[in-house]
Amino acid sequence: MASAIGIDVNGEESFFVDKQVLSLFSGRLRKLLQKPSESGAIETVNLILHGFPGGAEAFELITRFCYNNGNFQINPTNTCILHFVADFMEMTNLMKLTEKSLDCILYWSWSDVLTALKQCQDCFEAANSSGVLDKILDSLVGRIMSASETSPSGFSPESSALRFSCDTRSTISTKNGCNLAWWFEDLSVLNFDTINKAISCMVSKKLEHASISRFLFYYLKHRYLNATSDEKRQATEIVVDLLHSLDNKCVSCKGLFGILPVSSSLNVSKLCRNRLESMIGSQIDHATLDNLLVPAPYGMMNNSLYDVNLISRFLKYFLNNSESISVSRLKRLGSLMDSYIAEIAPDPSLKPLKFAAITTALPDAARDSYDAVYQAIDMYLQVHPQLSEEEKVKICCGINFEKLSSESCKHLTQSLKFPSRTAIQALIFQNSKLKSLLQNTTNNNLKKFSRHSADNEQHVNLHANRLDLSMENEKLKSHLQGMQCRVMELEKVCRKMQTQLTQVKKTKLSSSSTAGRSLPRLCS
Known part of the structure; x- marks a missing residue:
């Protein structure tokens, strides 16, 4: 041809x-x-x-x-x-x-969109430069968001309102309906370049960061299956980088602790390690004691059982955002750290400087009482009897005597494990506390006496006022009685005068009658 x-x-x-x-x-x-x-x-x-x-x-x-x-x-x-x-x-x-x-992508099925996305993934450079990948991702993320908004409690692929969103194959069934994570499995096959673009699209379209975070943990777990060490390391660095771009409040602290040991064994980049530690540190108050008991790196001479340096770094990351930390979060962390130092105190390989650093890492506001800190220090000194006086003093700097109970303070002053300088401080504080208590008691009694005196004075004044009022009433009553007497006298005078007038009238009428009969009758 x-x-x-x-x-x-x-x-x-x-x-x-x-x-x-x-x-x-x-x-x-x-x-x-x-x-x-x-x-x-x-x-x-x-x-x-x-x-x-x-x-x-x-x-x-x-x-x-x-x-x-x-x-x-x-x-x-x-x-x-x-x-x-x-x-x-x-x-x-x-x-x-x-x-x-x-x-016409609006009318494609979920399965069609996934097929198109995989084609874009296979031809990433062409798809990315032509803008087709952006169109596919816009449609895909839009369907995910539409499903979440239309059915907050679950997604039904058979719903007529969402008939173009997905097919039944792409859902994860639950007893109460369809899980909001129905799309996780379908997107878990995406490669690193495509997943980066997909997450960027989700963030720009304001998909809930909590959903994105959960998907990334799922994605990482899926990528670990049948993967080489290099592939696992790359997947870890990609996912940590994407999680770091999200709102840290929406990232699971438990999930981050799950990545931590894997990242150590895979020898991830320093940037990845720092980002992972910063994310954990910023919400370390949500961790558990088991989370904090991270074994120390293997192969180091005279190393402690646990990675105390790691926990110290977590605390620094947490305290770097101290302006936005509430008192309740700070106290929750204080309680967690009290449990932690009690757990690590019996470790005979734990260096005094590390122990001192971890006990003094938090501000005083994190604890209402320092009894737990004192008990941990007491245990540490018991396990480390060879410490010098200076080392003991540094360790005891973690105790705030103002927040130490009288029982603990008394126990400290009687314990030979503690340095004499610390015992003296405790004794001075205890005496000061007793004086303060006595002074407060005296002041309270004086206040009570003052209040009692004031009450008595008020009672006397009230009685005096009542007495004055009574005297005024007596005067008024006497005045009224005098007026009544004068009125009665006037009434008597009036009656006497009325009697005299009546007599005068009768006398005049009698005289007038006698004179009329003695006059002669006139002749006509």
């Missing part, structure tokens, strides 16, 4: 095709075939295509497209790979068709 051409695809497989048919659709192939053969004779031309997206399988797809004159079914399962090939081979018509298909 005069127009036959042999094309080697990525060194995987060779294809003999009609160069005229393929050149009709491929601008890149036309450019490669413009140069005539040196002999000018009709012969088969061989080409090698390096970096061909999708390899031999993808090349076979475009040959079908070309031989069918562009009549080729483009669907969600081949859109992405055809898009990358079209871009590589400069096939304008095919590029337009794949872009049209990508515009």
Whole structure:
């Protein structure tokens, strides 16, 4: 065949095709075939295509497209790979068709989106540079968020409202419905480059950091399966870096402690180690005693049983954010550290400077009582009788005598294990405390006496006021009685005068009657 051409695809497989048919659709192939053969004779031309997206399988797809004159079914399962090939081979018509298909990504199923994402992963550089990977991830993350918002208590893939979100295969069933982690398993197969892009998309779209954090722990556990040490180390560094980009409050302290021993054995980078320790340290108050009992690094001479230096670094990270730490968190950590120092105190290999550093690491506000610290120091001194006086004094600096009970203080002054200087301090403080107690008692009694005196004075004043009021009432009563007497006297005078007037009237009437009878009758 005069127009036959042999094309080697990525060194995987060779294809003999009609160069005229393929050149009709491929601008890149036309450019490669413009140069005539040196002999000018009709012969088969061989080409090698390096970096061909999708390899031999993808090349076979475009040959079908070309031989069918562009009549080729483009669907969600081949859109992405055809898009990358079209871009590589400069096939304008095919590029337009794949872009049209990508515009309909909203109507793809969850399974279709996953298939497209895996194609992007296999052709990461082409997918990333073309922007197709961003489109696929936007759709994928959008479906995850839509499922969470539509069904807060669980996700149902059969729901009509979410029929394009996923299929039944991608869910993780639980007794109460579908777990919100239904998408974890599907995304756990992504490689490191793709998972970086996926998490960045989730963060930018404001997917809950708690969900992202849980997925990353799941992803790391999945990546550890059947992996080499180098692959485990790389996976650990990637996941720690991604967890560090999240809100630390949403990252499981228990999960971080799970990564810690693995990171030590894998010899991860210093940056990874520092980030892991800072994340743990910032929420060390949520740890348990078992979490803190990390064995000391193996192979060191005269080493202690536990990695006390590691815990000291955790405390420094925690206290670096002291401005945002509540009193309750600080006291919770204080209680945890009291348990920790009690556990490490009997270790005969624990150096005094390390023990002193861990007992004095927290501020006084972290503890209401220093009895537990005293008991741990008492145990340490018992196990380390060979310590010098100076070393003992440094260790005893961890005791705050103001927050030490009288019983502990008394016990200290009578113990021969403690340095004399510390015993004297305890004795002085105990006497000071007794004086203070006595003074407070005296002051309280004086206050009570003062209050009693004030109450008596108030009672006397009240009685005096009542007495004054009584006297005023007596005066008023006497005045009223005098007025009543005067009124009675006036009434008597009035009655006497009324009697006299009546008599006068009778006298006048009698005189008038006698005079009328003595007058002569007038004659007419």
